[in-house]
Amino acid sequence: MTASTMNVDPSAIAMSNADAVGTGRVKIHSKDVKVFYGAKQALKGIYLDIFEHSVTALIGPSGCGKSTYLRCLNRMNDTIDICRVEGLIELDGEDIYGRTIDTVQLRARVGMVFQKPNPFPKSIYDNIAYGPRIHGIGARRDEMDVIVEKSLQRAGLWDEVRDRLKEPGTGLSGGQQQRLCIARAIAVSPEVILMDEPCSALDPIATAHIEELIDELRENYTIVIVTHNMQQAARVSQRTAFFHLGDMVEVNDTEEIFTNPKDERTQGYITGRYG
Amino acid sequence: MTDIAQDLPGTVAKRRTPSRYQSDEFKARLKARYNAERRFQVYGALAIATAAAMLVILLFSICSKGYLAFWQTEIKLEITFDPAVLDPSGERDPNGLRRANYQGLINSALYEAFPEVSGRRDRRNLRALISSGGRFQLADMVVANPDLIGTTQEVWFLASDDIDQFAKGTLPCGVTHEERMAGIPCTVPEDSRPINDRNIGWYDQLYANGQVDFAFNSVLFTKGNSREPELAGMWGAIVGSFYTLVITLALAVPIGVAAAVYLEEFAPKNAWTDLIEININNLAAVPSIVFGLLGLAVFLNFFGLPRSAPLVGGIVLALMTLPTVIIATRAALKAVPPSIREAALGVGASPYQVILHHVLPLAAPGILTGTIIGMAQALGETAPLLMVGMVAFIVDIPQGITDAATVMPVQIYMWSDLPERAFVERTSAAIMVLLGFLILMNGLAVYLRKKFERRW
Amino acid sequence: MNPSYLLWVILILTIIGYFLGQNRAARVADGRLHRLHSVPSYHGIYVLLWAALPAFLLLALWVAMESWLALELAIAQLPDRFTNVDARALSLLQADVLNIAAGINTGRETAPEVKEAAEAYNNLRSMGDTAIFFVGLLMGLAGLRFALNRISLELRARNQVESVLNVLLILCSLVAILTTVGIVLSLLFEAMRFFTWVPPAEFLFGLQWSPQIALRADQVGSSGAFGAVPLFTGTLLITAIAMVVAVPIGLMSAIYMSEYAPVAVRSAAKPVLEVLAGVPTVVYGFFAALTMAPFVRETFGANGLGLDVASESALAAGIVMGIMIIPFVSSLSDDVINAVPQSLRDGAYGLGATKSETIRQVILPAALPGIVGAVMLAISRAIGETMIVTMAAGLAANLTANPFEAVTTVTVQIATLLVGDQEFDSPKTLSAFGLGLVLFIVTLALNMIALRVVQKYREKYD
Structure with a gap:
């Protein structure tokens, strides 16, 4: 991926970097990211920095490109034949679309939790153990047991399932399944966790559970979450980026964006005039 | 505490050094995994290549003998x-x-x-x-x-x-x-x-x-x-195949389409129609030779219809093709969107008028395609026809549906059994002719599907 | 008079009836068609149905009953000394009458009374045909007239026509049921007759199959001749070989086509599989006998690996049957694999699994029930396949698991027992129906279970 430096919009860079109040290390840096599905352009040049050990929320009306952007960060878009990505995305300063980067390695470092809980049709134990196993971690049984237990603990699921680790993961409730999927992602020890509307299929109680969990996870991981629920973004994130029609309109500290949006489109969306 | 695996006894927790996934050990493992990936892909390609090679060998072994x-x-x-x-x-x-x-x-x-x-x-x-x-x-x-x-x-x-x-x-x-x-x-x-x-x-x-x-x-x-x-010629068998297929077509299509229309459009959803449905699916998988036994026991022995006649062969093949026609017709009917039916009902058409004036014409290409494919199956079928006596040695060209006749696949079967070297050649040639007919029919089906393909 | 004339007459009556009905309706409406309950064409069809259906039903009934009725009447005329005999002699007598009536020389001295009966039979039939022609004609005309007279503004012609149509549609959808019932009854009936000669236990568990022995009248049903176990094992051996060929190749093809193949390869390979699926089985049989069997003999036989290979080895037939089933397995597996939701793939990719890891460790286990169902359907198809084994597997009923030996299968025996002269009173011919019954039950069970398994599997991901 070669970044096109011709059409750089200086204001966008300014917005993406200068406004950064929550000073942390930049974990992911994206510059002029464009995505095409066939002839249709889904992202029109995104500039966005994501800070380490913080939760960044991507909000915006449906079809605005926030999920598309998220799926660029661990190259999940590669699995779609007609999808083409341009621009620069760096993870710890390394171009993830560069030649030396391998998608398998990248996805091990940048985990993902999906909109609908998607446990494998295996036991709860095997669901968690699958990732470490393919990456050659925890080859010994006792090592793996530790990984499974810690992951489930960290996902807040351990107490509920400790006695039925051999039962299929598909037998859990929706909220439990989603926490299982988070545990599955954690078990690989990624640096970044991407969450694509992780609570959209869940009831309010399960949602509260997950939100709590996200807040705890922030300590150890860099989290990017796509949500259509603004309250959720306000509750869990430190920074929020507003996407609209394939553009990243505004990014700022969450508090700032919800109290004092600079762009009138952001304001319109937040106040519920459209979206 | 960043890395769960680093909590393991014996590993030293370090912060933000290049991650474990950037280690040489992981890279070596990754290489092995990609080798496995490539091997798997090669197995897949080999499977396809084997299938293709078998087809080529099959066609070559037949054409190389048959063209003579x-x-x-x-x-x-x-x-x-x-x-x-x-x-x-x-x-x-x-x-x-x-x-x-x-x-x-x-x-x-x-x-x-x-x-x-x-x-x-x-x-x-x-x-x-x-x-x-x-x-x-x-x-x-x-x-x-x-x-x-x-x-x-x-x-x-x-x-x-x-x-x-x-x-x-x-x-x-x-x-x-x-x-x-x-x-x-x-x-x-x-x-x-x-x-x-x-x-x-x-x-x-x-x-x-x-x-x-x-x-x-x-x-x-x-x-x-x-x-x-x-x-030795195969014109008699070609004519026999023609008569047999005419009977099959005349029975399987009206009955099949009518049954499909009933099941798809009118039948109430109850145990009885469920039974019919299960029955049709199972009938589609009954071995063809069993249909031959049916033909022998019922049409020849019980009803006393003539042996070796295209009439009986056609009936047996019609019963065998019926599930294909029904399933294809139902799929075609399903593909017609309900909005069409509602529109017609809305202007006061009776349910039958809706079906006859709107749904069936729209479903016709799909029905036709399914019918042609069913007929192609029937044309290539041998075993059930052996049971109803179409395997007889017949010199004369059949003149009607009750004359003793044979069909192309049975002719091929009979010739393949003869010892003369020249019959090997003729069997292969007959196969080429049969395959030619089948390619023609399937080509027609593909053409119709392409031509009338409609996206709602 | 040939009954088919009546068919033509009925056809003409329907056309006349249609137009008369339409005209009458138009005249009744006196130019203001909206006053009619139904449009004139429905009145036309109404008259058409009245003209055609009764006469047609009569004709169908007559054609079905004709020969039986005439035969019964003709035999009834015979003196008692002919008819007061046991069932077998009576059926012989009936056959004689029919043969003489058809002008076939029975090669036996026939009593003049029997000749008379045959003549009576022919007379009865031709008289009946003539009578039916006129009765049918009268019924058609009467129906036509009756329907015409009923045409009025109030006649609900459309509703009546549609209820007749409804009955017709239901009858058509019952044909499938009737076919199954016919299969079951005919197999059961003939198999029961077979089991009066050979006890079922001997048939199902006997180790020796040689139906020819029973040809000798004094040895009918002699012990051990109808033990079908060698046929079952032969069928299983060939099916197993076929599955060893078809399942890996078919499954891997499906995986490669749906997950890896570039568009160009896919568009080239799809027709290959379609053609393989469309090749008639008799062609595969010819290929097996003429190309594969010599190849197997060359490769493994005395000139190759030095094994003892029969000229009609199970291996050759099994391999070719496997080739035939490849497209079947592949298209079924393709459906099954595509039914695995994308979210599962995403889940695995998201963890950093490679494509093959995703397929082997997530997709295939998820698709396993569906694949098992597909393999069961493939097995059922292999068991029921006739032509390949008839042409390439031979008739030797060996009880062996050696793929280089010749074996025979259930379908081969059915085909050979019933081709050519059949005597429906010998266990040799009837045993084919016993085998057919076993074949039907086994394949039916496999299909029902497989369809259920696949359906359950699909519901899980819908």
Whole structure:
């Protein structure tokens, strides 16, 4: 991926970097990211920095490109034949679309939790153990047991399932399944966790559970979450980026964006005039 | 505490050094995983390649034998239409003319061409150069044109199957034609080939005189079956297949479409229609030979319908094709969006008018495609027809749906069992013709699907 | 008079009836068609149905009953000494009458009374045909007239026509049921007759199969001749070989086509599989006998690996049957694999699994029930396949698991027992129906279970 430096919009860079109040290390840096599905352009040049050990929320009306952007960060878009990505995305300063980067390695470092809980049709134990196993971690049984237990603990699921680790993961409730999927992602020890509307299929109680969990996870991981629920973004994130029609309109500290949006489109969306 | 795996006893927790996934150990493992990936992909490609190779070998093994059968060796002889033999009374009575001794004419022509041949055995061998169908050919000529009597004509005869095979090189003697002409004898021992050195000598002599030619094998496409390979044709089987398919079509399509319309559009959802549905799905997977048993027990033994007739074969194949037609029709009906039905109902059409005026015309291409595919299956089917007696040896071209007949696949089956080398060739040729028909039908189905493909 | 004339008459009556009905309706409406309950064309069809259906039903009934009725009447005329005999002699007598009536020389001395009966039979039939022609004609005309007279403004012609149509549609959808019932009854009936000669236990568990022995009248049903176990094992052996070929190749093809193949390869390979699926089985049989069997003999036989290979080895037939089933397995597996939701793939990719890891460790286990169902359907198809084995597997009923030996299968025996002359009173012919019954039950069970398994599997991911 070669970044096109011709059409750089200086204001966008300014917005993406200068406004950064929550000073942390930049974990992911994206510059002029464009995505095409066939002839249709889904992202029109995104500039966005994501800070380490913080939760960044991507909000915006449906079809605005926030999920598309998220799926660029661990190259999940590669699995779609007609999808083409341009621009620069760096993870710890390394171009993830560069030649030396391998998608398998990248996805091990940048985990993902999906909109609908998607446990494998295996036991709860095997669901968690699958990732470490393919990456050659925890080859010994006792090592793996530790990984499974810690992951489930960290996902807040351990107490509920400790006695039925051999039962299929598909037998859990929706909220439990989603926490299982988070545990599955954690078990690989990624640096970044991407969450694509992780609570959209869940009831309010399960949602509260997950939100709590996200807040705890922030300590150890860099989290990017796509949500259509603004309250959720306000509750869990430190920074929020507003996407609209394939553009990243505004990014700022969450508090700032919800109290004092600079762009009138952001304001319109937040106040519920459209979206 | 960033890394769960680093909590393991014995590992040292470190912060933000290059992650474990950037370690050399992981990279080595990754390489092994990608090798496994490539191996897996190669297995997949190999599987497809094997399937394709099998198809190529299958088609090649058939075409490489079959194409020879489209040509036939012919031998030219000077025939004297001797009035003393043909029409001693001079009445030109067609019945008398037909019964005359034409074989004698051919024999004398042969003896004249090879005056040096004498002795019973040699003469018998000599006579075997020409197909036994030669005398019928002459009879037809004379009956059609009695003026030939008394004249001398050059007539092309079909060679007997052994000579034909030898001429085509499928019964080799070890040396080429040119080498033989130059006097080099055959290297294959005489007792391990069906034609001996004398026969070969006669053939070479005829060839040198320009009395051997290769002509298009019209017998194959105009005649019925025969025990003699050079006289055996598949026209009877083609006609039989045609009649059988007409019956199948006439039964399977109306019944199948009606059943599908009922099940898809009118049937209430209850245990009874569920039963019909399960039944149709299972019927689609019943072995074809069981349909043959049904035909034998019910249509031949119980109803007393004629054996070997396209009527019974067609009924059996119709029952066998019915599930295909029903399933295809239901799929086509399902593809018509409900909005069309609602629109028609909304202007006051009765449910039957909705179906007849709107749904069926829109579903017609899909029904047609399914029907053609079902007919192609029926055309290639053999086993159930063996059970209802369509395996009989039938020389005449069937004239109707109750005449004894055979069909192309059964003809292929029967020919494949015959020992003569020439029948192998003809079996392959018959397969090529059958495959040609099937490709035509399936091509038509694909064309219709492409042409009328509609996205709602 | 040939009954088919009546068919033509009925056809003409329907056309006349249609137009008469339409005209009458138009005249009744007196130019203001909206006053009619139904449009004139429905009145036309109404008259058409009245003209055609009764006469047609009569004709169908007659054609079905004709020969039986005439035969019964003709036999009834015979003196008692002919008819007061046991069932077998009576059926022989009936056959004689029918043969003489058809002008076939029975090769036996026949009593003049029997000749008379045959003559009576022919007379009865031709008289009946003539009578039916006129009765049918009268019924058609009467129906036509009746329907015409009923045409009025109020006649609900459309509703009546549609209810007749409804009955027709239901009848058509019952044909499938009737076919199954016919299969079950005919197999059961003939198999029961077979089991009066050979006890079922001997048939199902006997180790010796040689139906020819029973041809000798004094040895009918002699012990051990109808033990079908060698046929079952032969069928299983060939099916197993076929599955060893078809399942890996078919499954891997499906995986490669749906997950890896570039568009060009896919568009080239799809027709290959379609053609393989469309090749008639008789062609595969020819290929097996003429190309594969010699190849197997060359490769493994005395000139190759030096094994003892029969000329009609199970291996050749099994391999070719496997080739035939490849497209079947592949298209079924393709459906099954595509039914695995994308979210599962995403889940695995998201963890950093490679494509093959995703397929082997997530997709295939998820698709396993569906694949098992597909393999069961493939097995059922292999068991029921006839032509390949008939042409390439031979008739030797060997009880062996050696793929290089010749074996025979259930379908081969059915085909050979019933081709050519059949005597429906010998266990040799009837045993085919016993085998057919076993074949039907086994394949039916496999299909039902497989369809259920696949359906359950699909519901899980819908």
